Amino acid sequence: MLINRVPRLACRTQLGALIAGSLYLTLSDYALPGLTEPWDPAEEVIVEPLPHLPVIKDLIVDMETFFEDYRAISPVFKPGNPDPSKERLMFPLVVRELEQYTPCILCAACYAACPVNRKNPRYLGPAALAKLYRFRIDPRENQGAERLMTADNPEGWWGCEFHTNCRRVCPKDVPPDKAIGHARQELSRMKKDQNSLGEGQ
Amino acid sequence: MSQPAIHEYDAIIIGGGLTGLRAALQISHAGISCAVLSKVHPLRSHSVAAQGGMNASLGNVPGPGGASDSWELHAYDTVKGSDYLADQDAVVSMCREAAATVFELEHMGTVWSRLDDGKIAQRPFGGAGFPRTCYATDRTGHNMLHTLYEQVTNAKIPVYEEFFVTSLITVSGRCTGCTALEIMTGTVHGFPAKVILMATGGFGRIFSRSTNALINTGDGQTLAIHAGAPLKDMEFVQFHPTTLVGTSILISEAARGEGGILLNTSGEQFMARYAPRSLDLAPRDVVARAIEQEIAAGRGFEGGCVHLDIRHLGADRIRERLPGIRQLAMDFAGIDPITESIPVQPGQHYSMGGIDVGIDGKSGLPGLYAAGECACVSVHGANRLGGNSLLETVVFGRLVADAIIRDIGSIPPPAEVLAEAAVQEMNLKIIGILGRTGGVSLFPVLETLKETMSAHFGIFREGTSMEQGLVRIRELRSQFGNVSLSDKETLANLTLIRYLELEYMFTVAEAVALGALDRKESRGSHTRTDYPDRDDNNFLHHSIARMENEQITILHVPVTLGMFDPQERVY
Ligand SMILES: Cc1cc2nc3c(=O)[nH]c(=O)nc-3n(C[C@H](O)[C@H](O)[C@H](O)COP(=O)(O)OP(=O)(O)OC[C@H]3O[C@@H](n4cnc5c(N)ncnc54)[C@H](O)[C@@H]3O)c2cc1C
Ligand code: SF4
Numbered sequence: 001m002l003i004n005r006v007p008r009l010a011c012r013t014q015l016g017a018l019i020a021g022s023l024y025l026t027l028s029d030y031a032l033p034g035l036t037e038p039w040d041p042a043e044e045v046i047v048e049p050l051p052h053l054p055v056i057k058d059l060i061v062d063m064e065t066f067f068e069d070y071r072a073i074s075p076v077f078k079p080g081n082p083d084p085s086k087e088r089l090m091f092p093l094v095v096r097e098l099e100q101y102t103p104c105i106l107c108a109a110c111y112a113a114c115p116v117n118r119k120n121p122r123y124l125g126p127a128a129l130a131k132l133y134r135f136r137i138d139p140r141e142n143q144g145a146e147r148l149m150t151a152d153n154p155e156g157w158w159g160c161e162f163h164t165n166c167r168r169v170c171p172k173d174v175p176p177d178k179a180i181g182h183a184r185q186e187l188s189r190m191k192k193d194q195n196s197l198g199e200g201q
Numbered sequence: 202m203s204q205p206a207i208h209e210y211d212a213i214i215i216g217g218g219l220t221g222l223r224a225a226l227q228i229s230h231a232g233i234s235c236a237v238l239s240k241v242h243p244l245r246s247h248s249v250a251a252q253g254g255m256n257a258s259l260g261n262v263p264g265p266g267g268a269s270d271s272w273e274l275h276a277y278d279t280v281k282g283s284d285y286l287a288d289q290d291a292v293v294s295m296c297r298e299a300a301a302t303v304f305e306l307e308h309m310g311t312v313w314s315r316l317d318d319g320k321i322a323q324r325p326f327g328g329a330g331f332p333r334t335c336y337a338t339d340r341t342g343h344n345m346l347h348t349l350y351e352q353v354t355n356a357k358i359p360v361y362e363e364f365f366v367t368s369l370i371t372v373s374g375r376c377t378g379c380t381a382l383e384i385m386t387g388t389v390h391g392f393p394a395k396v397i398l399m400a401t402g403g404f405g406r407i408f409s410r411s412t413n414a415l416i417n418t419g420d421g422q423t424l425a426i427h428a429g430a431p432l433k434d435m436e437f438v439q440f441h442p443t444t445l446v447g448t449s450i451l452i453s454e455a456a457r458g459e460g461g462i463l464l465n466t467s468g469e470q471f472m473a474r475y476a477p478r479s480l481d482l483a484p485r486d487v488v489a490r491a492i493e494q495e496i497a498a499g500r501g502f503e504g505g506c507v508h509l510d511i512r513h514l515g516a517d518r519i520r521e522r523l524p525g526i527r528q529l530a531m532d533f534a535g536i537d538p539i540t541e542s543i544p545v546q547p548g549q550h551y552s553m554g555g556i557d558v559g560i561d562g563k564s565g566l567p568g569l570y571a572a573g574e575c576a577c578v579s580v581h582g583a584n585r586l587g588g589n590s591l592l593e594t595v596v597f598g599r600l601v602a603d604a605i606i607r608d609i610g611s612i613p614p615p616a617e618v619l620a621e622a623a624v625q626e627m628n629l630k631i632i633g634i635l636g637r638t639g640g641v642s643l644f645p646v647l648e649t650l651k652e653t654m655s656a657h658f659g660i661f662r663e664g665t666s667m668e669q670g671l672v673r674i675r676e677l678r679s680q681f682g683n684v685s686l687s688d689k690e691t692l693a694n695l696t697l698i699r700y701l702e703l704e705y706m707f708t709v710a711e712a713v714a715l716g717a718l719d720r721k722e723s724r725g726s727h728t729r730t731d732y733p734d735r736d737d738n739n740f741l742h743h744s745i746a747r748m749e750n751e752q753i754t755i756l757h758v759p760v761t762l763g764m765f766d767p768q769e770r771v772y
Contacts, residue, residue: 063242077309085304086304092314
């Protein structure tokens with residue numbers, strides 16, 4: 001698609017290879033990456049900006065609310081131990097698990113496709129939650145389930161209704177719904193353990 | 202007109218790629234007020250696209266015959282790869298710092314691919330004697346940039362996103378700030394600062410077939426030379442051997458590092474004829490020339506390409522090590538590399554030349570520093586090795602920040618009025634551009650410039666053709682004066698941004714052309730059919746491009762040699 005060559009249609013295009021995640025738009029009511037969709041010029045396609053983000057102009061949306069949610073989960077590595085002189089060891093199997101979540105390009109397609117985000121703008125949304133889970137399972141951090149507590153509320157893990165639109169629209173095959181499911185299980189288990197501990201005393 | 206928006210910081214970093222973010226972290230940790238300006242959201246910077254990896258002699262994977270790697274061997278490969286044009290003191294600092302820099306990123310949380318023993322994995326890359334390239338599958342730049350962005354967000358460093366830098370402010374031979382257009386609102390802001398660090402990346406988009414982001418238009422290089430800071434070695438432009446045919450999307454060298462081979466129409470692994478020892482893992486200049494020669498000799502496939510075959514690696518290894526490349530081939534060419542060969546052709550990839558700086562990042566203009574791809578230290582000389590650029594961004598992002606921290610105490614604060622005046626001047630310029638009617642439209646001029654560069658200053662160059670190319674660039678530039686834009690709004694006018702970028706591109710294009718004409722030899726990426734040999738007697742020097750009265754002239758300065766004497770370069 002040569003959207004950046006339509007001189008009066010404003011949109012963000014940078015890399016042209018689905019890597020940077022700045023050109024996301026809605027084609028016929030579905031959030032899609034703007035550059036790979038086969039497009040039959042004879043057919044009319046409705047091109048719209050991503051829904052429920054404020055439009056600045058044409059296809060350009062204001063991503064600020066999306067990034068606010070990103071910042072809300074404290075997206076920074078918090079090492080469990082002081083830095084060693086070389087690398088911390090990590091095993092390939094763990095890395096493979098982590099690499100399901102690291103490819104996120106923060107394009108907000110999942111956010112736009114999520115019915116919960118539409119209903120409740122305060123919901124953190126799939127990308128931020130997937131990011132938070134990425135830090136939780138990083139073996140180099142050792143806060144355990146503590147990391148998950150940041151989103152232990154209806155605006156976080158518990159807001160998801162498992163529509164799984166996020167996974168379907170993600171151009172990088174990130175599974176936010178899977179992260180949310182695991183996080184909930186872990187929190188439930190933790191709470192159960194705490195309760196039974198309380199009862200035992 | 203409303204009151205100009207002025208924001209004063211001690212240090213302004215222009216560029217939110219790996220270089221800019223690494224430098225910002227260092228400067229901010231030292232307690233110095235600083236901000237990052239970027240014409241796109243930092244995570245959309247070109248650094249995010251780097252696939253293959255970053256070089257460091259960790260020695261986690263043994264080399265041939267069980268030998269172990271060292272920074273000296275890394276330096277040797279780099280200098281040889283540069284065709285002896287790199288400054289060896291700079292190469293030594295980079296290679297020495299490399300291992301610590303990979304560990305530093307690891308400590309900040311970057312997820313690297315790992316070996317079975319838990320250490321960071323390393324793969325072979327072109328022109329390297331050891332498996333030295335640390336990687337994160339084929340998303341290395343992505344993982345690194347997200348880590349640095351996380352750190353910058355955590356450190357609460359102000360980032361002015363989608364601010365397009367429009368001019369540098371200079372007074373009495375010193376750089377004292379810049380102006381920038383806030384793209385989404387159309388407001389011009391002034392940023393008075395004691396120092397400016399330029400970290401604006403490369404200029405690949407002056408060529409028609411380029412792997413670079415649309416935003417890589419050489420803004421920093423042009424801003425610098427206009428303000429009085431010379432450029433260096435601009436003629437050295439890297440063409441990557443393997444881009445996906447017809448799309449210019451990069452197919453990383455990692456594909457050959459993992460064992461991929463190049464084939465012509467006879468199914469021959471033709472690199473055996475061009476680089477008998479290194480084969481498909483010879484440096485990029487060598488492989489790109491070989492491919493072009495195969496195509497010229499009629500042994501290329503339809504569409505002007507050769508085949509890159511990775512099928513023998515097997516589905517598992519491809520899925521694990523090269524998932525992004527497989528996805529790109531499927532999305533953009535409808536080809537699954539597990540079952541089919543990938544059609545590839547060379548395309549512009551990297552700018553070895555840039556703002557002339559020393560190891561501390563100081564340019565020829567006091568107050569202006571530069572690092573990363575927009576700068577030329579020079580660690581890459583006439584040809585960069587794959588994996589050395591990511592290394593350069595983070596190493597020099599930090600080292601140059603240290604130099605700024607050292608110098609900044611003795612620099613007086615800049616005068617705010619100068620920034621106000623510069624903002625007014627830029628506003629008038631923009632009003633003038635938007636007010637123009639009739640004339641020619643922008644995109645044909647842009648496309649013709651790119652085609653001119655590819656046709657006359659591509660992989661193979663020749664004097665008369667380049668002279669014609671230079672004339673064409675200048676003609677186009679005079680047409681550019683009549684360009685008028687269809688979008689006259691100030692709000693989110695991206696056509697205006699493309700216009701301002703094109704203005705920058707002309708200066709860079711001319712600097713490349715003049716450098717290439719001046720260098721009457723073949724060295725590294727610069728191949729002249731009329732001067733096919735390297736000529737150390739007359740050309741073992743850097744080309745310095747200076748601007749006076751809008752005219753660029755080329756001067757020569759010696760190369761810093763050291764550990765390694767120039768030798769014939771065979772692979
Ligand atoms: C497809 C591809 C793959 C690559 N893979 C590898 C690899 O595997 N290994 C390796 O070592 N190297 C690789 N490279 C090279 C490497 O990625 C780049 O050289 C490096 O990332 C450049 O980083 P940088 O920080 O200098 O600039 P960039 O990341 O390009 O950042 C430039 C910044 O400057 C800003 N900017 C520019 N102009 C302006 C302006 N006028 N106003 C405001 N802001 C501005 C931009 O917004 C951006 O934030 C690859 C390059 C390409 C093209
Ligand atoms: S999870 Fe996928 S869809 Fe959501 S922001 Fe990240 S890359 Fe985009």
